Amino acid sequence: MSSTPASKQPQHIAIIMDGNRRWAKKRFMPAALGHAAGAKRVRDIVKACSALGVSQLSLFAFSTENWKRPEEEVSSLMSLFMTYLQKEIDNMNANGVRLKVVGDTARFAPSLQELIVKAEAQTAGNTAITVNICANYGGRWDMIQAAQAWQKAHPDLTLQDMTEEGLSAHLSTPHAPEVDLLIRTGGESRVSNFMLWQAAYAELFFTDDLWPDFSPERLKESIEWFAGRDRRFGSSAPL
Numbered sequence: 741m742s743s744t745p746a747s748k749q750p751q752h753i754a755i756i757m758d759g760n761r762r763w764a765k766k767r768f769m770p771a772a773l774g775h776a777a778g779a780k781r782v783r784d785i786v787k788a789c790s791a792l793g794v795s796q797l798s799l800f801a802f803s804t805e806n807w808k809r810p811e812e813e814v815s816s817l818m819s820l821f822m823t824y825l826q827k828e829i830d831n832m833n834a835n836g837v838r839l840k841v842v843g844d845t846a847r848f849a850p851s852l853q854e855l856i857v858k859a860e861a862q863t864a865g866n867t868a869i870t871v872n873i874c875a876n877y878g879g880r881w882d883m884i885q886a887a888q889a890w891q892k893a894h895p896d897l898t899l900q901d902m903t904e905e906g907l908s909a910h911l912s913t914p915h916a917p918e919v920d921l922l923i924r925t926g927g928e929s930r931v932s933n934f935m936l937w938q939a940a941y942a943e944l945f946f947t948d949d950l951w952p953d954f955s956p957e958r959l960k961e962s963i964e965w966f967a968g969r970d971r972r973f974g975s976s977a978p979l
Contacts, residue, residue, distance in 0.1 A: 748967035750920035752796040753789060754935050754942070757782075758926030759950030766950075772816040777952035779824050786837060788956035790869040792963060796916045797871050798842070800934050804878035807847075818852060821875065825855045829862055836868025842912045843877030844885070872913060879936030886910040886937075913938055921966045923959075925951045943969050 757778055764774025782799065789797045802817060832839055841856045848856070889910040890902055908914070919939040922931065927948040931939065945962040947954065 749793055750943075750963060750966050751794065752798070752917050752919045752921075752938075753794050753963075754798040754800070754919045754922045754939060755785070756800045756922070756924040756926075756932060756934055757951040757954075758924060758928055760952060762926065763950040763952045771813055772820075774952065775817060775820055779820055781952050781954060782824075783828070783831065784956055785954065785959060786869065786871055787835065788959050790835065790837070792960070795869060797869060798874055798913070798916070798919065798935065798938075799871065800874045800877065800932075802843075802875040802877070803933065804844070804876055804881055805933070807876075818849065822852055822855055825852075825859045829859055832859075832863050832871075833866065836866045837863060838866040838868075838870040839863045840870060840872045840913075840915065841875055842872045843875045844881060845876060847876055870916065872916065874934070877912070877934075879931075879933045882912050882935075883907075883937055885912070908937070911937060918942070921945060921962065923947070923962055925949050925954045941971070943971070 760774035760778040761771045762774075763777060764771050767773075786797060801821070806817070807814060829839075831837075839859050841860065845853055845856055886907050887899075887902070887910075890907055891897075891899075893910070894901070894906075913935075916938070919935055919942040922935070922939045922942040923945045924931070925947055927946075927950075929946045931944070935942075943966050945965060947958060947962070949955075949958055
């Protein structure tokens with residue numbers, strides 16, 4: 741369990757899982773093995789987040805820009821995603837994990853889309869933690885599709901009638917609170933089009949650890965760092 745006071749505990753953590761390819765390169769391995777090592781690390785971090793009382797965990801698995809990578813690598817990532825969904829469902833159910841896949845899944849192969857629907861349905865009743873796998877996801881895409889969905893839901897209104905609350909309801913994560921803590925591994929210091937709306941007031945934690953090396957201990961360190969932050973949300977006085 742977490743030693744962090746409940747009032748200082750992040751309820752929604754988002755992670756940009758960067759560094760799989762560099763992890764593999766350092767070991768003279770193909771990129772596919774780096775991604776496989778990263779997938780194994782996901783289980784450890786999900787388990788640690790659940791034990792620490794985090795209710796929502798969002799993982800940036802595949803961005804809208806990742807289609808630009810070599811075809812062989814994209815194919816490997818899709819295969820890994822399918823394998824993960826097939827193998828992890830029993831483990832998720834055993835640990836109370838609810839799975840949500842967030843992003844434009846229409847571009848995926850029909851077989852992968854079917855697996856996603858099945859996995860979400862099988863874990864829908866779990867309440868220990870919700871894990872949002874962000875696949876073919878981009879923050880700009882999310883805001884555009886939300887605006888389009890809002891307009892479709894309100895055909896008699898104009899954009900001047902749109903509110904922040906109204907738009908938020910149509911984002912890809914209406915089931916989750918806004919991101920409290922955004923972590924990026926791999927030594928880079930940018931958000932890379934990830935949850936731009938949801939992470940508007942998130943605290944940003946950057947670490948040099950490559951994703952396969954990001955340990956539960958480092959996760960705890962990031963949460964302790966978060967607990968020490970003075971989160972004012974635009975006000976002048978500490979809350």
